[in-house]
């Protein structure tokens with residue numbers, strides 16, 4: 001049978017039957033490469049198998065309860081996993097090279113091993129001696145974790161078969177290669193094949209597997225997105241260059257809430273948990289200044305206060321600049337349009353810069369009102385009261401929409417010394433948190449109240 005899809009995109013894994021310069025699926029340039037087809041096994045002659053035979057749901061219920069989850073004791077990690085490691089699960093940890101994935105996973109492997117799981121850490125990038133040196137530096141030299149340096153999938157599966165670990169960390173999936181696949185390590189076919197073999201092995205042998213995947217920029221190597229659909233849980237490890245903070249973010253989780261984050265700090269002795277991230281993200285905040293607004297956000301199940309900073313200045317360009325770090329550029333354009341259309345406050349001829357302090361990325365629409373407040377405060381050169389937090393979603397009509405977890409947001413703000421909050425009207429009243437809560441129905445009312453316009 002002729003194989004039609006023999007080109008695939010290294011960034012997103014989409015398949016095509018001809019080459020092109022740009023991937024139609026994800027828009028990346030120069031990421032499409034020709035792939036050798038997977039060599040198929042001998043065709044099955046009969047239909048006799050009973051392997052996929054169905055079982056009644058009620059029959060399953062009588063089987064023993066699944067073994068419990070294991071906690072690593074690194075609570076920022078355990079929470080992101082949805083409450084510890086689920087037996088026989090497959091997890092992908094993606095992130096930029098150098099962000100700290102190997103450090104995090106070596107620490108996690110050691111802690112899971114100390115918690116009683118038989119654990120193997122397989123490195124395809126470093127020799128075992130180098131991994132051991134790193135472990136020494138992290139103070140984990142005597143953890144009962146086994147180390148292996150290998151890249152051939154057959155060797156690794158043989159080792160896993162013999163050792164029967166309960167957890168295997170594969171660092172990284174892009175260095176693994178299967179000898180029955182005729183393409184270079186790191187190609188889409190190799191990464192897919194290796195991830196498929198490892199995850200199926202894990203499911204059938206009662207082993208959990210954590211795959212490390214480098215996010216690649218140049219498209220030469222297949223990125224972690226290619227295997228996202230094969231695993232139960234997808235975590236991304238993020239951080240800004242120049243900042244010590246690292247965020248572990250769940251983007252997919254069959255066993256817990258997605259959007260959950262864990263906050264770490266990269267230190268000389270590895271990654272340290274940040275137990276109170278709000279305090280950390282607000283730590284550089286000085287006197288109240290125009291353009292600075294504290295947003296009471298929620299990441300997953302945890303409230304998190306972050307500071308938005310805006311700068312608005314007359315533009316020397318015919319096309320004014322719109323620059324945003326840590327938030328969505330499209331959403332910024334929408335807020336600017338709503339401010340102009342509904343409140344009559346134009347930003348034409350003005351450059352707009354918007355930042356989330358501390359290198360945090362905010363994805364909640366609940367930040368809309370805080371962003372609008374930061375933009376107005378910068379434009380009017382008027383600082384907002386230092387002890388106030390703001391949250392609320394803005395609709396295209398200029399109405400403020402209530403957001404979830406009002407109570408949680410207020411409690412966190414109060415804990416950090418804030419005394420007042422501005423929030424949308426409607427939604428749940430929220431228990432008395434001791435905060436002065438001002439509720440508003442639309443953006444025009446907000447502008448009038450806060451900026452007296």
Ligand code: TYD
Pocket residue numbers: 095096097098099100101102103104134137138266267268269270271
């Ligand atoms: P690493 O875990 O190797 O990144 P990845 O596996 O994602 O490529 O981390 C690399 C960076 O972390 C490197 O720049 C050095 C720094 N680092 C520390 O600051 N402290 C430490 O204890 C360790 C082990 C690494």
Ligand code: MG
Pocket residue numbers: 101102103125171
């Ligand atoms: Mg690494």
